[in-house]
Amino acid sequence: MGANDESVFDVYRDRVDRPLARLFRVYGRPEVEWFALGMAANVVARVASLLPPLILGIAIDSIFVDTEPFTLPVVPDAWLPATQSGQFWFSAAIIAGAFLTTAVFTWIYGTAANVFAHRVMHAVRTDSFERMQRLDMPFFDDKQTGEVMSVLNNDASNLEVFLDDALQNSSRLGVMLVGIAAVLFYLNAQLAFVTLIAIPAMVLFTVWFMRAVEPIYVAQRASVGDLNTRLENSLGGIQLVKTASTEEYETERVRRASREYFDRTMDVIKLNYVYRPGMELLAGVAFAATFVVGGIWLFSGAPGPFTGELTVGTFVTFLLMTQRFVTPLAEVSNIIDQYENAKASSERVFGLMDIPVRITDAPDAVALEEPEGRVEYRHVDFAYPENALAAAEEEDSGERVLHDVDFEAEAGDTVALVGPTGAGKSTLLKLLLRLYDVNRGEIRVDGHDVRELTLSSLRGATGYVGQDAYLFDGSVADNVRYGNFDASERRVREAAEAAEADEFIRDLPEGYDTRIGERGVKLSGGQQQRLSIARTILQDPEILILDEATSDVDTETERLIQESLDRLTAERTTFAIAHRLSTVKGADTILVIEDGRITERGTHEELLSEGGTYATLWGVQAGEVEMVPDSGSSED
Numbered sequence: 001m002g003a004n005d006e007s008v009f010d011v012y013r014d015r016v017d018r019p020l021a022r023l024f025r026v027y028g029r030p031e032v033e034w035f036a037l038g039m040a041a042n043v044v045a046r047v048a049s050l051l052p053p054l055i056l057g058i059a060i061d062s063i064f065v066d067t068e069p070f071t072l073p074v075v076p077d078a079w080l081p082a083t084q085s086g087q088f089w090f091s092a093a094i095i096a097g098a099f100l101t102t103a104v105f106t107w108i109y110g111t112a113a114n115v116f117a118h119r120v121m122h123a124v125r126t127d128s129f130e131r132m133q134r135l136d137m138p139f140f141d142d143k144q145t146g147e148v149m150s151v152l153n154n155d156a157s158n159l160e161v162f163l164d165d166a167l168q169n170s171s172r173l174g175v176m177l178v179g180i181a182a183v184l185f186y187l188n189a190q191l192a193f194v195t196l197i198a199i200p201a202m203v204l205f206t207v208w209f210m211r212a213v214e215p216i217y218v219a220q221r222a223s224v225g226d227l228n229t230r231l232e233n234s235l236g237g238i239q240l241v242k243t244a245s246t247e248e249y250e251t252e253r254v255r256r257a258s259r260e261y262f263d264r265t266m267d268v269i270k271l272n273y274v275y276r277p278g279m280e281l282l283a284g285v286a287f288a289a290t291f292v293v294g295g296i297w298l299f300s301g302a303p304g305p306f307t308g309e310l311t312v313g314t315f316v317t318f319l320l321m322t323q324r325f326v327t328p329l330a331e332v333s334n335i336i337d338q339y340e341n342a343k344a345s346s347e348r349v350f351g352l353m354d355i356p357v358r359i360t361d362a363p364d365a366v367a368l369e370e371p372e373g374r375v376e377y378r379h380v381d382f383a384y385p386e387n388a389l390a391a392a393e394e395e396d397s398g399e400r401v402l403h404d405v406d407f408e409a410e411a412g413d414t415v416a417l418v419g420p421t422g423a424g425k426s427t428l429l430k431l432l433l434r435l436y437d438v439n440r441g442e443i444r445v446d447g448h449d450v451r452e453l454t455l456s457s458l459r460g461a462t463g464y465v466g467q468d469a470y471l472f473d474g475s476v477a478d479n480v481r482y483g484n485f486d487a488s489e490r491r492v493r494e495a496a497e498a499a500e501a502d503e504f505i506r507d508l509p510e511g512y513d514t515r516i517g518e519r520g521v522k523l524s525g526g527q528q529q530r531l532s533i534a535r536t537i538l539q540d541p542e543i544l545i546l547d548e549a550t551s552d553v554d555t556e557t558e559r560l561i562q563e564s565l566d567r568l569t570a571e572r573t574t575f576a577i578a579h580r581l582s583t584v585k586g587a588d589t590i591l592v593i594e595d596g597r598i599t600e601r602g603t604h605e606e607l608l609s610e611g612g613t614y615a616t617l618w619g620v621q622a623g624e625v626e627m628v629p630d631s632g633s634s635e636d
């Protein structure tokens with residue numbers, strides 16, 4: 001789980017090629033009009049913002065000091081006013097117009113850049129969630145969901161900041177530098193060399209900084225991921241933490257992860273503290289050099305190798321312009337910071353998106369139509385992949401959990417699976433839902449290999465009632481309706497009645513509209529289970545999987561649940577895992593699973609008369625059996 005283990009994330013992230021280019025290609029292209037509008041408005045705004053210092057310099061020379069004729073670049077002299085006061089007001093109008101233009105186009109630019117950034121990110125977030133939830137189960141088994149949350153949250157917002165701020169700032173910087181250089185060279189190419197002499201030094205300094213900071217950023221980001229995983233894991237297991245009273249231990253673990261993040265962040269900050277003042281200093285050198293050379297030029301003529309004249313106005317324009325590029329250049333470290341973040345974040349986003357999904361519809365998959373519910377397992381072998389990476393790479397690395405499992409269930413049959421814990425009962429049924437694929441052999445439903453069926457039709461025909469009945473934030477009715485979203489109120493009610501849930505639901509403060517979850521009522525384990533049974537009744541599947549559905553409840557609730565289950569299983573092919581043998585006595589077939597193999601099979605009577613494992617287990621539980629009230633499921 002540490003940063004050094006090669007997780008499936010690391011591997012696929014490392015394989016991402018030029019992530020920011022891909023971001024623009026895949027997600028930027030559909031929004032290219034916004035991008036283009038933003039960039040165009042940016043050029044206009046920046047060019048307009050260069051006008052006031054230029055006009056000021058010209059006005060000084062031709063109006064205030066009056067040593068030069070009043071001329072403007074580009075504009076023909078014939079258009080210009082002839083009198084000094086006319087020229088003054090004309091200059092004032094241009095300066096006012098320039099400020100107005102800058103304001104209006106900065107607004108257009110900001111809006112377009114924002115719309116671009118947020119549209120792109122909306123698409124990225126939705127897409128990465130869509131990809132993520134389709135990932136194969138081993139990915140989720142690895143308990144790395146903290147990483148995923150951090151991709152969906154941190155990385156998405158890093159990209160947002162980059163697309164929004166950094167892109168704005170860097171394009172502003174680019175236009176400013178080119179614009180300022182152009183104006184300075186136009187006014188006095190020799191002095192422009194002096195002013196811009198610091199630029200190569202700045203570039204070199206920046207290259208050094210980028211090289212130095214890159215590995216530090218990588219370490220910082222890894223530590224954020226670890227911290228998130230740590231938080232998510234510790235909170236996810238809160239019940240265990242409390243019952244084991246390991247709060248201090250968990251706090252210590254979080255403290256260590258947080259400390260690591262703190263230290264890595266400080267490394268970044270330290271380097272930034274060198275870079276920023278360094279850039280300011282270089283910009284200061286440029287300013288001072290311009291001031292000294294220009295100053296000498298003004299009061300004692302062209303110094304050293306320089307030739308020609310320098311006017312006061314040009315000198316002022318030079319100093320104002322030099323001042324202009326100090327601030328944006330000092331922003332370069334922010335831009336680099338955001339750029340590095342965005343590069344890493346987009347690598348993570350695309351790394352996540354690139355993890356291959358193995359369990360998906362085959363290209364020629366067919367829908368299971370009018371399913372009957374006949375199920376066959378043919379010589380099935382299965383091993384869990386060692387981890388998500390092995391699953392993604394289709395490595396056959398894990399230990400074998402099922403060996404040559406071979407049986408069949410006719411439509412409507414009830415098959416009970418019993419056996420010691422860890423024997424492979426749940427695994428066997430997960431294969432039927434295609435949460436994992438078999439390594440050898442095949443599983444057939446109505447004669448079709450499950451790998452040839454569409455996942456939605458296979459899973460739509462298969463209902464699952466498990467040990468933890470997950471309920472979503474929402475009303476009781478919403479939860480019963482989950483997956484069958486257009487079921488009418490009447491059908492929801494009928495399903496709840498069949499699941500023996502109607503009565504307790506009516507007793508809730510707002511009946512079927514009562515909210516469950518964070519801001520609503522909390523339900524007991526038995527109530528949750530009955531809601532989940534109601535949901536399955538509404539789904540009306542042909543095949544039903546019951547995974548020890550009646551655990552953790554009192555006998556009265558168990559009786560109610562058992563009754564609702566009996567109603568549910570009556571017409572359907574049912575696979576039931578149960579540790580209490582009393583609940584499986586009436587099954588058409590009982591399979592005893594030991595160590596991933598079917599070791600006994602037959603009806604209750606057959607297995608008893610065989611005198612094997614089942615008979616022994618039955619003997620052990622017989623005392624209990626007498627005490628369990630008649631569940632209505634037994635047929636003898």
Ligand SMILES: Nc1ncnc2c1ncn2[C@@H]1O[C@H](COP(=O)(O)OP(=O)(O)OP(=O)(O)O)[C@@H](O)[C@H]1O
Nearest residue numbers: 141384385401419420421422423424425426427428
């Ligand atoms: N997601 C998983 N990834 C890797 N191995 C797993 C996973 N789930 C279960 N196993 C392993 O597979 C074996 C079979 O587990 P399974 O849950 O199928 O047993 P079970 O018979 O249903 O047990 P129980 O009655 O305790 O639920 C166990 O050795 C377990 O460690």
